[in-house]
Amino acid sequence: MAPAITLAADAPTLSAANTGFMLICSALVLIMTPGLAFFYGGMVRVKSTLNMLMMSFISIGIVTILWVLYGFSLAFGTDKGSLIGWTSDFVGFSGIGNTDLWDGYTIPIYVFAVFQLMFAIITPALISGALADRVKFTAWSLFVALWATVVYFPVAHWVWGTGGWAFDLGVIDFAGGTAVHINAGAAALGVILVIGKRVGFKKDPMRPHSLPLVMLGAGLLWFGWFGFNAGSWLGNDDGVGALMFLNTQIATAAAMLAWLAYEKIRHGAFTTLGAASGAVAGLVAITPSGGAVSPLGAIAVGVIAGVLCAMAVGLKYKFGYDDSLDVVGVHLVGGVVGSLLIGFFASGKGQSDVEGLFYGGGLDQFWKQCAGVFAVLGYSLVASAILAFLIDKTIGMRVSEDEEVAGIDQAEHAETAYDFSGTGGGAGFTSSPTPAEGTAKKVDA
Numbered sequence: 001m002a003p004a005i006t007l008a009a010d011a012p013t014l015s016a017a018n019t020g021f022m023l024i025c026s027a028l029v030l031i032m033t034p035g036l037a038f039f040y041g042g043m044v045r046v047k048s049t050l051n052m053l054m055m056s057f058i059s060i061g062i063v064t065i066l067w068v069l070y071g072f073s074l075a076f077g078t079d080k081g082s083l084i085g086w087t088s089d090f091v092g093f094s095g096i097g098n099t100d101l102w103d104g105y106t107i108p109i110y111v112f113a114v115f116q117l118m119f120a121i122i123t124p125a126l127i128s129g130a131l132a133d134r135v136k137f138t139a140w141s142l143f144v145a146l147w148a149t150v151v152y153f154p155v156a157h158w159v160w161g162t163g164g165w166a167f168d169l170g171v172i173d174f175a176g177g178t179a180v181h182i183n184a185g186a187a188a189l190g191v192i193l194v195i196g197k198r199v200g201f202k203k204d205p206m207r208p209h210s211l212p213l214v215m216l217g218a219g220l221l222w223f224g225w226f227g228f229n230a231g232s233w234l235g236n237d238d239g240v241g242a243l244m245f246l247n248t249q250i251a252t253a254a255a256m257l258a259w260l261a262y263e264k265i266r267h268g269a270f271t272t273l274g275a276a277s278g279a280v281a282g283l284v285a286i287t288p289s290g291g292a293v294s295p296l297g298a299i300a301v302g303v304i305a306g307v308l309c310a311m312a313v314g315l316k317y318k319f320g321y322d323d324s325l326d327v328v329g330v331h332l333v334g335g336v337v338g339s340l341l342i343g344f345f346a347s348g349k350g351q352s353d354v355e356g357l358f359y360g361g362g363l364d365q366f367w368k369q370c371a372g373v374f375a376v377l378g379y380s381l382v383a384s385a386i387l388a389f390l391i392d393k394t395i396g397m398r399v400s401e402d403e404e405v406a407g408i409d410q411a412e413h414a415e416t417a418y419d420f421s422g423t424g425g426g427a428g429f430t431s432s433p434t435p436a437e438g439t440a441k442k443v444d445a
Contacts, residue, residue: 014099015106018235022111028227029118033060033125035224039217039276040129041417042210043325047407048133049209049417055128055140062144063121068093071120072113074153079163084154103162105234115231116156123152123180127384129325130188133198134404137412139397143387147187151383155179155376171372172365174244174351175232177288177339178376185332186377188323190385195397197322199404206324211272218276222252225283229290233351240291240351247290247298248283254302255282255309262310274310281309281330285338291351292342300345305337336373343369 037056041049063071070091077087089095093113102112124144131140158164159171159179166178173179200206208214230236230245259278260270285305286298293301313329316322323329343366346356355361391397398404403411410416 012101012104012106014101014108015235015237018106018237019108019111021236022107022115022231022234025227025231026111026115026118028224029115029122029231030060030224032118032221032224032228033057033122035217035220036122036125036129037217038213039221039280040132040325042213042215042217043129043208043273044132045206046209046417047409050409050413050415051137052128052132054137054413055131055135056125058137058141059125059128059144060121062141063124063148064117066145066148067113067117067120071148071153072116074149075120075156076113076116076161079157079161082163082165082168083158085157085161085163102234106237107234112234115234119176119180119228120148120152120156123176123184124148124187126181126184126327126331127188127191130192130323130327131195132324133408134195134398136396136399139391139395142395143191143391143397146387146391147384150387151187151380152179152183155183155380158376159372166372166375169371170354170365170368172292172342172346172351172354172369173288173339173372174291175229175287177284177335178372181284181287181331181335182339182373182376183380185328185330185335186380187384188327189321189332190381190383191388192321192323194385194388194392197320198324199401201322202317208273214276215272218279222279222283225252225287229287233291243350244290246295247293248286250295250298251286251290251302251305252279252282254299255279255285255306258303258306259310262307266310277313277326277330278306278310281305281334284309284331284334285341288335288339289342289345292346292354292356293350294345294347297345297347301338301341304341305334308337309334332377336377339369339373340366343367 033056037053040056041052044052073087073090074084077085077090080086096109098108100109101107102109124147156179158166159173161167226245226248229248230241233241233244236242256275256278259274259281263274264270282302282305285301289301290298309330312333313326315329342356343363344356344358346354346361346365347359348355354365356365357363388397399408399411
């Protein structure tokens, strides 16, 4: 997705087809954030549904304004020391004309900027799933603004900006395995290590309150991900975007089947939550690798990611970190798997002629992928933990224990997701429970 330097004689002209295609892809990526909100919103208990939706939606507002003011310049401006970018004309988009083209491409700068904006929006929203039930909305909003500035914008420059150190090293990340998923997953781990566990973690039942909502969210994510992935080639004049589109479908299907097979063998059932989670794991893993691998390679990426992510979601119980909705297990692990597998499955017939180990290319690309993966992971983990610590020590990150138990929706938003007053059940019960039964049901909600 980074710009290329071209000679004046070879300078491209504006393509209406590619411009229209990229605008559609941008809209597809935007719909992923509401899709994520539904996906996460269905996975939490009733009392946290609205807060989960709002944690995604507020990212749309905050990141959009920051992107216009300085984010696009920091991420994609002229390189400064291989770590950050800056172009004054990009500040407030003040020096950009309607038909000014992104360097080396046939789309306007505005189109590239809005496409990249959608990536910047969803990345901090991904983090929110790890923090369900317990974070103040004001603290979360401040965290989003600081994290986008300190972590996302610089990392996007490393990976995709001309002159960024990872870009120059040759780290392959077609659409965001490092910059989006590893970045968000490592950030989630850093924050939850600071703020601690939910009240009742590993003791109280914390089942998803609406699996249909989870499946709806997963479907929207799957749909929008085609824009996320195929659009990252910034056009489709050479068919690479089409390869990425195909591989996205293949890997997602393979990961879903692999997760379900693992689940059946390990736990004895095929669950809808497993199907949705497996699909997302496949989407995550193919994001960095889909332009470099063949369709058969996409099957391998999907199967490996589906199994490893299914195994990884249980690590929180073994190690005691409370990753509420498995952001670490799916996005961090899936991003690492998809990024590193490029070193083995890159065919040399996709986005570049780079070949992985299984295609005779040795381990050179694998070590490059390792450099990108672990640099982003380490930086995001540490920086995010520091930001969470500073916010916690100033305005406080967590709601009170009483508010968490009673329900963060009511405490932070003065609303509830579902109004049962017209059903005849008063407090939402379909029958008259004993006091003990009523208390138990309310706590579980």
